[in-house]
Amino acid sequence: MPTEFRNEPFTDFSKEKNGQAMRDAIAKVQGELGREYPLVIGGERIMTEGKLESINPANRNQVVGRFQRATKELANRAVDTAHETFQAWKNTSPSERADLLFRLAGLLRERKHEMSAWMIHEVAKSWAEADGDTAEAIDFCEFYGREMLRYASPPPLTKIPGEENRLEYTPLGVGAVIPPWNFPLAIMAGMTVASVVTGNTVVLKPSSDAPTIAYKFFELFEEAGLPAGVVNFMTGSGAEVGDVVVDHPKARYVAFTGSKEVGLRINERAARVNEGQIWIKRVVAEMGGKDAIIVADDANLDDAASGVVQAAFGFQGQKCSACSRAIIDAKVYEPMLEKIAERTQQIRVGDPRDPNSSMSAVINENAFKTINAYIEKGQAEGGRLVAGGGSDGEQG
Numbered sequence: 001m002p003t004e005f006r007n008e009p010f011t012d013f014s015k016e017k018n019g020q021a022m023r024d025a026i027a028k029v030q031g032e033l034g035r036e037y038p039l040v041i042g043g044e045r046i047m048t049e050g051k052l053e054s055i056n057p058a059n060r061n062q063v064v065g066r067f068q069r070a071t072k073e074l075a076n077r078a079v080d081t082a083h084e085t086f087q088a089w090k091n092t093s094p095s096e097r098a099d100l101l102f103r104l105a106g107l108l109r110e111r112k113h114e115m116s117a118w119m120i121h122e123v124a125k126s127w128a129e130a131d132g133d134t135a136e137a138i139d140f141c142e143f144y145g146r147e148m149l150r151y152a153s154p155p156p157l158t159k160i161p162g163e164e165n166r167l168e169y170t171p172l173g174v175g176a177v178i179p180p181w182n183f184p185l186a187i188m189a190g191m192t193v194a195s196v197v198t199g200n201t202v203v204l205k206p207s208s209d210a211p212t213i214a215y216k217f218f219e220l221f222e223e224a225g226l227p228a229g230v231v232n233f234m235t236g237s238g239a240e241v242g243d244v245v246v247d248h249p250k251a252r253y254v255a256f257t258g259s260k261e262v263g264l265r266i267n268e269r270a271a272r273v274n275e276g277q278i279w280i281k282r283v284v285a286e287m288g289g290k291d292a293i294i295v296a297d298d299a300n301l302d303d304a305a306s307g308v309v310q311a312a313f314g315f316q317g318q319k320c321s322a323c324s325r326a327i328i329d330a331k332v333y334e335p336m337l338e339k340i341a342e343r344t345q346q347i348r349v350g351d352p353r354d355p356n357s358s359m360s361a362v363i364n365e366n367a368f369k370t371i372n373a374y375i376e377k378g379q380a381e382g383g384r385l386v387a388g389g390g391s392d393g394e395q396g
């Protein structure tokens with residue numbers, strides 16, 4: 001039996017041993033940049049004529065990985081293969097499925113820094129942000145494995161004389177897993193392993209901004225003993241691949257994390273009943289927010305200022321949980337503003353491979369342009385600039 005669940009601890013990089021381990025992992029990953037990766041359907045590696053490249057946001061001349069553009073036919077084939085595989089996988093014992101996740105967690109733990117190093121290169125996460133992402137991926141494997149064992153245990157039922165009652169949880173079928181780029185390992189892994197451990201099969205379509213870390217995760221999953229066809233790896237645009245998988249009559253549900261616009265579009269498409277479809281599809285959509293931190297006049301202002309800055313600018317503010325508004329009591333507005341500005345000016349922007357960098361590049365050119373437009377709007381409408389106000393854009 002597994003032990004009680006405990007969160008994976010974060011790495012203390014102030015210890016030289018841990019720092020050297022991360023530097024070694026970064027060097028290893030740098031030696032593997034630019035490789036080409038296939039689609040995987042039912043265990044078969046497939047190359048296509050169309051290609052897409054994953055670029056290092058902090059060094060836009062550096063290709064992290066080259067990937068295949070799946071066609072409509074291949075996307076349909078992936079769903080059909082997952083559906084066929086589901087017929088056997090759904091009958092695999094819950095304990096066997098949970099053990100698969102526990103083995104995967106062990107492999108992720110062994111290669112923790114290497115997985116983090118891929119995110120440092122592919123999405124420009126700092127050491128700490130990447131380490132937290134990897135730790136969360138491990139947590140998902142460990143927690144969901146234990147949850148599956150709990151669900152598989154006989155549930156408490158109300159006994160009624162003359163009746164025999166039974167409660168069973170049954171897998172749904174093929175899930176389309178469409179994860180985001182901002183937590184390219186943790187959320188991608190969480191949605192995928194939750195599907196697999198509950199007896200479902202998956203068509204995994206990672207973000208085109210972060211396919212490499214998803215493929216590295218998929219390789220580890222295979223190494224842990226994942227049967228062919230349980231997870232099928234697809235890369236391509238949402239219009240080319242995502243819509244096809246979402247619309248497919250054998251796709252049972254969609255697990256999505258990303259923008260509100262795309263999430264609403266998926267929800268709308270999944271609501272249509274296509275020819276040959278015998279169920280109503282389910283959609284789990286985690287979309288963006290407009291998060292606020294409220295600071296009352298009796299708050300500890302130092303703690304509040306640190307919280308605002310960490311929440312607003314951690315991973316360049318590219319989180320659905322990022323603080324985008326600070327609502328401050330007028331009595332403490334000026335001192336709070338001063339403390340926030342002071343802490344913001346201490347942020348070190350630089351190469352994410354440098355452990356001293358606490359902020360690096362945003363994910364792509366569109367994000368860069370959008371953020372610059374907000375900076376210009378803030379300067380035009382706010383009437384007061386207290387920190388920052390510029391941008392780089394040369395390297396990334």
